Amino acid sequence: MCERKLSEAVRIVERREIPANAKMIHGLPDVGLVGVIAVSQIISQLKMVEVAYLDSDLIPPIIVLHNGLPHSPIRIFGQDDLLVLISEIAIPAGFLQPLMRAIVDWMDEKGVETAISLGGIATPNRQNIESPKVFGAGSNELSLKILREKEINIMKRGFLVGSQALILHYCAEKDITAIALLAQSFYNYPDPEAAAAVISALNQIVKVPVNVSELLEKGEEVRLRMRDIMRRTQSELVRMRKSQEYDIPHYYVA
Amino acid sequence: MWPERGDENTMRRRRSIFDIIREYMEEFERATEEVLSAFEQPSWNLETHSLQPLFNISVTADEVIVTADLPYADPKTLKIESVDENLIEITAKMRVKVRFEDFGVSHREGEFSSFHSRIPLPVPVDASRAKASFRRGILEVRLPRRRGYRIRVE
Numbered sequence: 001m002c003e004r005k006l007s008e009a010v011r012i013v014e015r016r017e018i019p020a021n022a023k024m025i026h027g028l029p030d031v032g033l034v035g036v037i038a039v040s041q042i043i044s045q046l047k048m049v050e051v052a053y054l055d056s057d058l059i060p061p062i063i064v065l066h067n068g069l070p071h072s073p074i075r076i077f078g079q080d081d082l083l084v085l086i087s088e089i090a091i092p093a094g095f096l097q098p099l100m101r102a103i104v105d106w107m108d109e110k111g112v113e114t115a116i117s118l119g120g121i122a123t124p125n126r127q128n129i130e131s132p133k134v135f136g137a138g139s140n141e142l143s144l145k146i147l148r149e150k151e152i153n154i155m156k157r158g159f160l161v162g163s164q165a166l167i168l169h170y171c172a173e174k175d176i177t178a179i180a181l182l183a184q185s186f187y188n189y190p191d192p193e194a195a196a197a198v199i200s201a202l203n204q205i206v207k208v209p210v211n212v213s214e215l216l217e218k219g220e221e222v223r224l225r226m227r228d229i230m231r232r233t234q235s236e237l238v239r240m241r242k243s244q245e246y247d248i249p250h251y252y253v254a
Numbered sequence: 255m256w257p258e259r260g261d262e263n264t265m266r267r268r269r270s271i272f273d274i275i276r277e278y279m280e281e282f283e284r285a286t287e288e289v290l291s292a293f294e295q296p297s298w299n300l301e302t303h304s305l306q307p308l309f310n311i312s313v314t315a316d317e318v319i320v321t322a323d324l325p326y327a328d329p330k331t332l333k334i335e336s337v338d339e340n341l342i343e344i345t346a347k348m349r350v351k352v353r354f355e356d357f358g359v360s361h362r363e364g365e366f367s368s369f370h371s372r373i374p375l376p377v378p379v380d381a382s383r384a385k386a387s388f389r390r391g392i393l394e395v396r397l398p399r400r401r402g403y404r405i406r407v408e
Binding site: 124127186187188189190219220221223224225227228230231234 | 297305307308310312321323325326352357389390391392394
């Protein structure tokens with residue numbers, strides 16, 4: 001009941017018509033900012049436009065100025081039948097559930113065909129990994145079938161914490177096909193190489209004409225620019241107990 | 255034996271478990287706020303033209319591993335100093351100068367050309383035996399933990 005009320009406290013305001021049967025890519029701040037870096041690249045290279053934004057009393061009183069005008073820090077961009085969700089701020093851990101419920105309700109209402117959430121899986125020896133591997137998890141049998149067809153390693157057991165966990169959970173409830181793609185990444189350093197790896201995996205599922213070599217070339221610049229949002233995201237990761245993803249699952253409960 | 259009214263010390267000893275929990279929570283909140291207020295500072299310093307790098311500390315049974323993300327750092331200028339046994343200082347010059355303008359910010363002025371951070375260590379270390387490496391823009395310092403006496407098992 002309470003959760004229901006909270007999700008109603010999140011408004012998604014549409015600025016343009018939302019196409020039916022769209023595919024929606026999510027890039028919210030998490031380990032290595034993998035999702036945010038990946039979707040920023042997609043939005044800027046495809047020159048996508050803002051189609052909707054999120055408004056809620058539950059997030060801090062903050063706006064982002066672009067060319068002197070205010071914007072919501074959490075927005076949805078679009079082009080043809082592709083939608084992209086991005087946040088320019090670290091999302092307070094306590095706000096993730098109402099936010100993700102509202103997003104999933106909205107996707108259901110708009111008839112979004114597939115949701116693909118991009119992110120990272122913190123890997124302690126990341127520094128010694130040349131090409132990060134990408135793993136996938138799904139909300140239903142169809143999403144697992146897609147992962148198998150595209151030969152993306154499926155995360156069979158273990159814990160997921162954060163927005164990617166919630167998107168799979170809430171989409172499973174509504175039988176929306178959702179896929180989480182997670183590249184091996186640093187925990188608290190912006191990881192453009194992991195973002196490039198996750199874009200390549202995404203491209204096997206949804207064709208997104210994005211040049212990842214450009215992202216890799218400006219890796220240092222990305223790491224410098226993302227320092228502050230990474231710092232703030234890190235404190236939210238502590239609050240949501242992200243480290244539980246390192247835990248080894250106990251006895252098997254099917 | 256009831257304490258006499260006004261006897262502060264005796265009164266303090268007679269706290270209930272709830273008082274202890276409340277005091278503990280208050281102390282915890284104060285400590286959290288202290289950490290948060292330290293956090294509510296910019297990650298840059300205009301006077302020293304320096305940026306604070308992102309860093310990470312992990313503690314194993316044998317060592318403390320400190321890493322720092324130093325994009326654009328010139329490896330030749332990297333300096334790691336042990337300030338005391340609980341604190342190390344990392345500085346590095348950057349290969350480029352960055353200005354607020356480069357980030358599209360027009361309401362602040364200033365440029366940055368180095369990284370600077372003082373990192374508190376959670377356990378005592380022997381900094382004289384520390385080793386450091388710098389790969390792909392990430393500094394890694396491995397500091398052996400201070401050893402005590404070995405206790406014999408009988």
